[in-house]
Amino acid sequence: MTDTDLLRDRGLRVTAPRLAVLDALEGHAHLDADEVLGRVRTTLPGVSVQAVYDVLHALTGAGILRRIEPAGHPARYERRVGDNHHHVVCRGCGAVDDVDCVVGHAPCLVPSSTSGFAVEAAEVTFWGLCPACRQAG
Amino acid sequence: MTDTDLLRDRGLRVTAPRLAVLDALEGHAHLDADEVLGRVRTTLPGVSVQAVYDVLHALTGAGILRRIEPAGHPARYERRVGDNHHHVVCRGCGAVDDVDCVVGHAPCLVPSSTSGFAVEAAEVTFWGLCPACRQAG
DNA sequence: GTCGTCACTTGAATGATTCCAGAAAACATG
DNA sequence: CATGTTTTCTGGAATCATTCAAGTGACGAC
Numbered sequence: 001m002t003d004t005d006l007l008r009d010r011g012l013r014v015t016a017p018r019l020a021v022l023d024a025l026e027g028h029a030h031l032d033a034d035e036v037l038g039r040v041r042t043t044l045p046g047v048s049v050q051a052v053y054d055v056l057h058a059l060t061g062a063g064i065l066r067r068i069e070p071a072g073h074p075a076r077y078e079r080r081v082g083d084n085h086h087h088v089v090c091r092g093c094g095a096v097d098d099v100d101c102v103v104g105h106a107p108c109l110v111p112s113s114t115s116g117f118a119v120e121a122a123e124v125t126f127w128g129l130c131p132a133c134r135q136a137g
Numbered sequence: 138m139t140d141t142d143l144l145r146d147r148g149l150r151v152t153a154p155r156l157a158v159l160d161a162l163e164g165h166a167h168l169d170a171d172e173v174l175g176r177v178r179t180t181l182p183g184v185s186v187q188a189v190y191d192v193l194h195a196l197t198g199a200g201i202l203r204r205i206e207p208a209g210h211p212a213r214y215e216r217r218v219g220d221n222h223h224h225v226v227c228r229g230c231g232a233v234d235d236v237d238c239v240v241g242h243a244p245c246l247v248p249s250s251t252s253g254f255a256v257e258a259a260e261v262t263f264w265g266l267c268p269a270c271r272q273a274g
Numbered sequence: 275g276t277c278g279t280c281a282c283t284t285g286a287a288t289g290a291t292t293c294c295a296g297a298a299a300a301c302a303t304g
Numbered sequence: 305c306a307t308g309t310t311t312t313c314t315g316g317a318a319t320c321a322t323t324c325a326a327g328t329g330a331c332g333a334c
Binding site: 170 | 289290291292293299300301
Binding site: 067069071072075088090091097098099115116117118119120121122123124125126127128129130131134 | 208234235251253254255257258261267
């Protein structure tokens, strides 16, 4: 399915900024809003900061994008949705990479006592050092 | 061990603001910086905002406090450290509660492929609705 | 094509957190 | 207990990602 069809399918209007954001995240996952803006402006120089934030919100709300918010770092976005994968975040530079869940259906992701909370989702974040930051010491 | 001994034990100086912060978090886990400030000022009215941030950083760095940063909410702090428990966060009001890991040693918390990252820790966050927000609809 | 709705632009505001310089207090020593 | 050094605390301003507000412009149903 083309990005155009994807947007129509979710009931979203097809606009140049939206296509540009999707294109920027194609092959470059885990970009933050500023990086997305930079990439979008290479093809659409006039796009405003808020347009990018609006688009990212709209696409996230429509389930086309997934938003990752590692503690202490700006939010990042990726196109890979719906497969319940997780992330490693580098303590040094904030780089993010994907981690697939080892076990098919995560057994420890069903909490024991939920204190009356209605739990909808579980999110796993691994923290460590990326290869580059390991070398840098 | 008293809080005074605890601070000395970690090589930290014993000051009134530090004791007050520890006291504020005793029995009131998951407070954010502003809430800690409010509680501290009931006993030490003159304490500054930055003093509280400095203290929270110092105690977190010394391993006395644990910092929780749920996406979209200010950071929260708790005294319970070193037992690898996790948290439920309310999508409505941001309330946080503790969740003990179901399985003794979490099986899915060892990532399969780590892309060269040196993984140090795994963090699990459950998202849902607290009892109060469930009733509010 | 026309029109209503939704998206985008410009500009300013917010809120948690941090930076800076100077004053004050805590620990180690004589 | 007096002194000096180091660390902490105060007060004010600054930062950064993100959001709000109001007006202009473009998509797409009819």
